[in-house]
Amino acid sequence: MTRFTEMLRDENSDDWNASRNHRFVDEIFRGAVPADVMRRYLVQDYQFIDRFVALIGMAIATADTFDSRIRFAQFAAMITSDENTYFERAFDALGVPPAERSHPVVSAPTSGFQTLMRDAAESGHYASCLAVLTVAEWLYLDWADRPGAVLPGDFIHAEWITLHNNDGFRSFVNWLREELDRVGEAADDDSRRAAAAFFRRAVALERAFFDHIYV
Numbered sequence: 001m002t003r004f005t006e007m008l009r010d011e012n013s014d015d016w017n018a019s020r021n022h023r024f025v026d027e028i029f030r031g032a033v034p035a036d037v038m039r040r041y042l043v044q045d046y047q048f049i050d051r052f053v054a055l056i057g058m059a060i061a062t063a064d065t066f067d068s069r070i071r072f073a074q075f076a077a078m079i080t081s082d083e084n085t086y087f088e089r090a091f092d093a094l095g096v097p098p099a100e101r102s103h104p105v106v107s108a109p110t111s112g113f114q115t116l117m118r119d120a121a122e123s124g125h126y127a128s129c130l131a132v133l134t135v136a137e138w139l140y141l142d143w144a145d146r147p148g149a150v151l152p153g154d155f156i157h158a159e160w161i162t163l164h165n166n167d168g169f170r171s172f173v174n175w176l177r178e179e180l181d182r183v184g185e186a187a188d189d190d191s192r193r194a195a196a197a198f199f200r201r202a203v204a205l206e207r208a209f210f211d212h213i214y215v
């Protein structure tokens, strides 16, 4: 039987492949994302991360097993420590002032993501929360996982790659997929459809998010 997550990705292959093969991905591996583009990207992504952590909170609250809650709690700990300090160091290096770190003008794709994550959280459905979290992490592993690729010298580029292709991240993404497969297979048709709709909106927004930092 085709895995639920495989089916969802196949249904969204246009937006998925446009994201994983995006100009941003090509440029970050070459260490060649222009500074103003990287700065826009990180400033907007920091606002994404804020709601993302809140959505993990809802996944912790709605998960059906303690093991799942532990997985999410450990992942939230990584984002709020190693990943958060990456943002702070990158903002320091790029000269981003405090106001732009904490309350920048939020772009349309970022605001779309915030609404999507709020909708998923407010649905109170574990499968829908999982669908959004799975897109965000699986798609990032998919673009960042280039075995043998030489890392760029600049930490702003290099660490954004290694945050998304290290062994811990890979095993979390593999677990997330198994979890969404498990929950999706057990769910009724309405819940599967709801989760699939969240998955679709998330993949479209990932593409729009990459596109919009190039103006």
Ligand SMILES: Cc1ncc(CO)c(N)n1
Binding pocket: 045, 048, 136, 137, 140, 206, 209
């Ligand atoms: C927009 C976006 N999608 C996914 C990730 C991975 O967490 C991220 N940091 N930002």
